[in-house]
Amino acid sequence: MNETIDATDLRILQILIQDAKRSNKEIGEEVHLTGQAVGARVRKLQDMGVIEGYTVKWNPERIGLGLQAFVTVFLNSGDKHPAFRAFVAAREDIVEVHRVSGEGCYLMQVQTGSTEQLGELLEALLPLGNYRVNLSIGVEKSRK
Template identity: 45%
Template sequence: MLDHTDLKIIQELTHNSRMTMKELGDKVHLTGQAAATRVAKLEEQGVVEGYTVKVNKKKIGYAVHAFITVMTQSTSHHPYLNFVETQTKHVENHYKISGEGCYMLECRFVSHEQLDQFLVDLNRHANYKLSIVINHQSK
């Protein structure tokens, strides 16, 4: 069971996973060594699964941000799933959902032409509903 300090550690690491253990300890009122021990325990328990870098996709040329609700055309989803596996360049997140569709894709594209080609290829395996992100408000 996680206590208040563990939850605070998770919160701080979520905001900045590059901080030193001393900095983390100062924020959660522990020594650096005690913070490191807590983080190691959270990693061993599988609570902290890894660390990542958040990249601003727009700044590296991926200006078109789209959410695509996917409705498969048959009960066999394998052709669609195989297609998605080949699209790691564009697909940021892939969710199995309930509601209007079967899956939700969060994708990035360099251009609308690239998006159009992706949709043509996707339509060979499934129907879709497209939503384009107009503006993103960060927390």
């Protein structure tokens, strides 16, 4: 794809990053384009893979998922990676997983409602390897 991104595209992207619910008309008023022209630029950014999707900010504590932990996973052996990926795919309490360099093999972000639920996840993880757990005790807002 030979399309380029200009300053207006970048401004539209920045507005959407701040509030993806803004209408094309509202964005157009800020960037001096019609809503239809903004829509065309947003579709172009989607087609180019710059915009991959949209998300919702939510408060997990409001639905009983107030315990957040970061688990460093140390797999028992190199052949455990496929089993670990299957384990992750089957768990709804695992929010995100990163394969990492340095200490450990993976870093998991886990969201549960209680320490008992976290303990159950960790118990199920043991056949694959060891782990280290860090509990989140607060979140700082980013500048995004």
